[in-house]
Amino acid sequence: MENFPKKELVNIVQAGMLSSKSAFALAVGRFVAKLKHQDLPLAQELSRFLTVEHAMRGVGDFSPTPVDADTRMELVETVHPVVLQKAPVLDEATQGTLDSVLNEWENLEVLLHEGLAPARMLLFCGQPGVGKTLAAHWMAHELRLPLLTLNLATVMSSYLGKTGNNVRAVFDHAISRPCVLLLDEFDAIAKRRDDDSDVGELKRLVNVLLQALDDWPANSMLIAATNHGELLDPAVWRRFDHVLHFELPSKDLIARYLDYLPVADQVRTTLAALLHGESFSTIDQLIRTARKAALIEKSDLAPILVRRALRLRMSKGGMTKPYEGEMVMMYLDGRSYREIATHFDKTHPTVSRVIKRYLGE
Structure with missing residues (x-):
C-alpha cells in the first residue's frame, strides 16, 4: 500500500461530492491510471465505468434560462440542433487545430482511461467577419451539442456587480448539461486588470470569470471570441487549451x-x-x-x-x-x-x- 494512489483517491471523493459528473469521471480516470501499476484487475474493473455515456451525461435538460434581474431579458441564446448552410472555410493551420480537437472528443473514452480530458476551452482571435462565429457553430454541429451564446448586451449592466452575477448565472446554466458555450466579444468581460482607467468592480468581474473558467467541466466546450486580443487579461490566456488566430482570407x-x-x-x-x-x-x-x-x-x-x-x-x-x-x-x-x-x-x-x-x- 506504500505506493497506493492515495491523493487520486482523495480527488475522487472531492470530485464526487463537489464537482460535475465529468470532473468525477476524470478523477476516476487518473486513479485508474495510477492503480494499473499496483492492482491491474481492480483497475480494469473500475475502467468498465469510464464510458463516454457516463462522462457526457448531464441532468437531462438545462436549468431554467437565466435572466437579467432588471430587464428580465434572457442572458443566453440557445440553438439546438445547430444547422449550417455551409462549413467554414479556414486556413490549413486553423482547420488542423479544430480537427485535432474534434478527434480528441471522438476518442474521449480512451483519454478518460488515463485521466485525461479533451481540449475544452478555445480562444478565437481576429478581425470581425473572418469566420470566428461560424467556426463556433460548426464545432457545436460536429459535436452534436447545443450551442449557447452569451447575450452580451443583456449581461452587461450599468451596475458592474450585477454584471458579475449575470456572468456567474450564465456559467451555472451552461454547466447543467453538456453544451458548447460561445462567449462573443470576450474582451468586454475579460479586460486587463492593470488598466488604471477601470474601477475595481471591473477587476472583480475578471476574477469571477477566471474562477468560472477554472471550474469549466470536461464534458462541455467553451469558445471565446474577440476582435481585440490585446485587451485581454494575461491570466485569461493561460486558461485556454488552444488560441487560434483568424486572418483575412487569402x-x-x-x-x-x-x-x-x-x-x-x-x-x-x-x-x-x-x-x-x-x-x-x-x-x-x-x-x-x-x-x-x-x-x-x-x-x-x-x-x-x-x-x-x-x-x-x-x-x-x-x-x-x-x-x-x-x-x-x-x-x-x-x-x-x-x-x-x-x-x-x-x-x-x-x-x-x-x-x-x-x-x-
Missing part, C-alpha cells in the same frame, strides 16, 4: 469560399483576386446584393459580381494606380483594348497588362 480561401456560386472557374478566380483583403462577411454582403440585382434586372450574375467587386476595390483605393479601375470597367463594358488605350493615352500593351492583372484575361 485568394485561394476566397476562391474556395465562392465554390458554390454558379459561375465559371475563371470568374471565381477573378473575384478572388479582386476581393483579396476583404472579410468573409463583406464578401457575403456583396454576393447577396449582386444576386438581388441579377434577379431584378434579369441579368447574368457573373458580370454583376465582377463589377461590384471592382467598384468595392476602387472605393478602398485598392488599385495600383487610380486610372486602372476605370480601364477595367471600360473593358467590362465591352470597349476594346485600342479604345481604352486611346482614351487614357496609354499603349496597347499597358492596357493588356492592367486587364490581366485584375481579371486574369
Whole structure:
C-alpha cells in the first residue's frame, strides 16, 4: 500500500461530492491510471465505468434560462440542433487545430482511461467577419451539442456587480448539461486588470470569470471570441487549451469560399483576386446584393459580381494606380483594348497588362 494512489483517491471523493459528473469521471480516470501499476484487475474493473455515456451525461435538460434581474431579458441564446448552410472555410493551420480537437472528443473514452480530458476551452482571435462565429457553430454541429451564446448586451449592466452575477448565472446554466458555450466579444468581460482607467468592480468581474473558467467541466466546450486580443487579461490566456488566430482570407480561401456560386472557374478566380483583403462577411454582403440585382434586372450574375467587386476595390483605393479601375470597367463594358488605350493615352500593351492583372484575361 506504500505506493497506493492515495491523493487520486482523495480527488475522487472531492470530485464526487463537489464537482460535475465529468470532473468525477476524470478523477476516476487518473486513479485508474495510477492503480494499473499496483492492482491491474481492480483497475480494469473500475475502467468498465469510464464510458463516454457516463462522462457526457448531464441532468437531462438545462436549468431554467437565466435572466437579467432588471430587464428580465434572457442572458443566453440557445440553438439546438445547430444547422449550417455551409462549413467554414479556414486556413490549413486553423482547420488542423479544430480537427485535432474534434478527434480528441471522438476518442474521449480512451483519454478518460488515463485521466485525461479533451481540449475544452478555445480562444478565437481576429478581425470581425473572418469566420470566428461560424467556426463556433460548426464545432457545436460536429459535436452534436447545443450551442449557447452569451447575450452580451443583456449581461452587461450599468451596475458592474450585477454584471458579475449575470456572468456567474450564465456559467451555472451552461454547466447543467453538456453544451458548447460561445462567449462573443470576450474582451468586454475579460479586460486587463492593470488598466488604471477601470474601477475595481471591473477587476472583480475578471476574477469571477477566471474562477468560472477554472471550474469549466470536461464534458462541455467553451469558445471565446474577440476582435481585440490585446485587451485581454494575461491570466485569461493561460486558461485556454488552444488560441487560434483568424486572418483575412487569402485568394485561394476566397476562391474556395465562392465554390458554390454558379459561375465559371475563371470568374471565381477573378473575384478572388479582386476581393483579396476583404472579410468573409463583406464578401457575403456583396454576393447577396449582386444576386438581388441579377434577379431584378434579369441579368447574368457573373458580370454583376465582377463589377461590384471592382467598384468595392476602387472605393478602398485598392488599385495600383487610380486610372486602372476605370480601364477595367471600360473593358467590362465591352470597349476594346485600342479604345481604352486611346482614351487614357496609354499603349496597347499597358492596357493588356492592367486587364490581366485584375481579371486574369
